[in-house]
């Protein structure tokens with residue numbers, strides 16, 4: 001039987017394509033896979049974790065401001081990018097922004113309901129997010145945990161996202177007090193374990209883990225590169241313990257005061273598959289500078 005030939009265009013059209021064993025890859029396709037972090041040996045390829053740069057706009061930007069960002073970003077970015085871009089705007093901008101960002105970035109929500117559709121006033125469910133073109137949803141962001149969201153609710157949201165076909169971005173991280181008490185690793189593994197307790201190993205590659213130390217978010221301070229590397233390595237180790245056969249395919253990100261100045265060093269760390277960016281992602285110039293630093 002003839003071995004299938006996979007082109008760069010095929011990979012752009014289906015970013016999650018599983019490369020069949022024995023398939024041939026054109027040189028451009030091999031190059032694209034390498035940029036996305038896959039290990040390409042000879043003519044074969046083993047897909048590894050996706051490299052991601054995710055913008056969390058929090059409660060900023062109207063629809064008009066979001067479209068202006070999309071226009072400015074489109075002028076600066078030449079797809080395919082070395083890191084897959086994902087923008088998480090306020091719910092109100094999702095539908096319009098998805099169209100404006102087509103071909104440049106994917107769309108994510110900042111939260112989702114733990115329920116399916118029903119009598120849940122104010123909640124936005126996974127199916128509403130899919131309906132407007134979302135592929136990702138943040139789950140358990142520290143600002144939501146600070147507002148009272150506990151591990152059980154985070155786990156339910158994560159399950160809802162997976163069941164609907166969304167990629168949950170599970171945020172974990174310690175407070176300043178927990179860090180001072182030497183408990184950062186323990187806190188992170190407890191949050192991971194609780195959120196992923198019911199996740200099947202086959203679903204795990206669709207989960208993204210973002211390590212976001214709570215004391216670094218929006219503060220202009222970050223842990224040292226060695227400290228970040230230590231916790232990201234710990235996250236990978238915990239994932240290997242849960243599901244050794246798929247742990248390397250889970251994207252593990254760092255978040256908390258990522259900027260054009262520190263992005264190069266952070267994105268080059270072993271076990272770092274990208275970043276979750278708040279403040280610096282509101283400006284298309286700074287956001288594209290972070291992408292350039294990680295490319």
Ligand code: PGA
Nearest residue numbers: 217218256257277278279
């Ligand atoms: P920051 O936010 O980059 O402004 O620190 C990160 C986040 O909240 O995800």
